[in-house]
Amino acid sequence: MNTHERDMKVTVQNKNGELTFDCGERESILYAGLRQGINLPFECATGTCGTCRARVTSGDVDVRWKDAPGGARLKPDKGDILMCQARARSDCLLRVPSELVIADTAGPAMRRGIIRGLRPLTNDVMHFDLHLTSPMSFQAGQFVVLEAAGIAGGRAYSMVNFANDVERLALVVKRKPGGRFGDLLFDNLSGEAEVEVFGPLGRAVFRPEEDRNFVCIAGGSGIAGMMSILECATQVDYFRNHKGALFFGVRTLADAFYLEQLSRYAAASHGNLDVTVALSDETIGAKLHAEFPILKLANGMVHEVAAKGMAEWDRNVIAYVAGPPIMVDSTIRSLIVGGIPIKDIRYDKFS
Amino acid sequence: MTWKRICEAAEIPENSVKKFEVDGVALVVVNYGEGFRAIPPICPHMEEPLAESGVVARCILTCTKHLWAWDLRTLEMQGETERPLKTYEVKQENGTLLANIEGELTYDFDDAAGDSDDDDFFK
């Protein structure tokens, strides 16, 4: 934090009590609370999901992104805001609808980073590295939010690599038409760009000490966090005595990426990691990938391919799901119908 | 008691959530195998339409948006769910499903009456 800034006091209340934390002039109320270890409710941290809603009962806030889709059902006339999009302009009193506790683990923090090492993976997917000004530790499956000069708001990206105290985050972006961050990487970046980095964030994490078999179901760029999970699992030789499966959904085989790395994880897994690439818009007769025959191929939507592939599995697994919101919702539905308890489903919606 | 006809019970397959409008009151009916529940059509978490976001399996209704869930036999909240479901009483007569609808049940976040009970955000 820049010490020249004036700090506001933000008090959040819920029916069980209240907590007060400092909030700088230039940070969102959500990020201020999170970096001070307060478990304010959130999911996307970038204005799309609505989970961080709160009601301002006194004080003055500045709402940055007025049309944020996550705010569609809020009642601004009652003082409802998205904490990830609001800054405090005075001391404030807020109500939040969920229980509050102070975390005992290190929270996320704001850092700076430099984007380097761009590497196109398909015609609309770009791998990039983020070199941090101070090292960061995170759990496999977590994400960071990047803010670039000239682009309003933050963009969330899940880490692809895994290590403790890292100075380099490996990230991947799938370009969407008209997307400003995607355009920055694909078109306008000649060399390096400096960004602000907030994180790590996210609860869809892999912890080896949980000692469970797991399945990862990813749509498109949802593969990012799964790579981190598989990297972490491989580092601790988790597949020596656990089973794992990854279902990676893409439209056509040409849209798939990280296949070489995936085949290495499968090869190092003592036969216990099953990787299937599900093709939704292309029918392929082959059951195995020609170049990486340790990888299976299947036709169909990834949630259906995963449901079929998991039919024989014990229900005692942790399921990780990430990708576009519709894909995540359909997958969650089929996991629940398939008998996976909600406590074992961990997801990120790339909205 | 104002019992109103919703539909024939057979119109709602097991483990499905179906939307109805009964005398201007929108609701969803859930057939969870061991019985039926009639509830407001939106999730008490963030107002998602349960006819689309809801999934029923093993007598549990789960909203796929953020995994709030309720056991439909007891209405017990599951996992991290923080608000109870509201329900209309239902009964079957000769295969017809009826609900006791005295007025529309709403969750307080959708305080349409506009009263300024400033505690409504928490209920």
Ligand SMILES: Cc1cc2nc3c(=O)[nH]c(=O)nc-3n(C[C@H](O)[C@H](O)[C@H](O)COP(=O)(O)OP(=O)(O)OC[C@H]3O[C@@H](n4cnc5c(N)ncnc54)[C@H](O)[C@@H]3O)c2cc1C
């Ligand atoms: C938890 C999570 C993890 C994600 N991980 C990945 C990943 O690993 N790889 C990947 O490709 N994508 C990921 N995404 C999606 C990613 O964050 C971007 O939405 C996507 O890359 C499109 O960004 P864009 O700038 O190209 O598109 P744009 O349409 O320009 O922007 C999309 C997003 O930027 C934010 N935004 C837009 N306008 C504003 C504004 N005026 N003010 C404030 N915010 C604004 C919103 O969050 C919006 O959804 C993830 C999303 C989430 C929520």
Ligand code: FES
């Ligand atoms: S966390 Fe603020 S809208 Fe998703």
Ligand code: FES
């Ligand atoms: S809207 Fe239903 S669980 Fe969040």
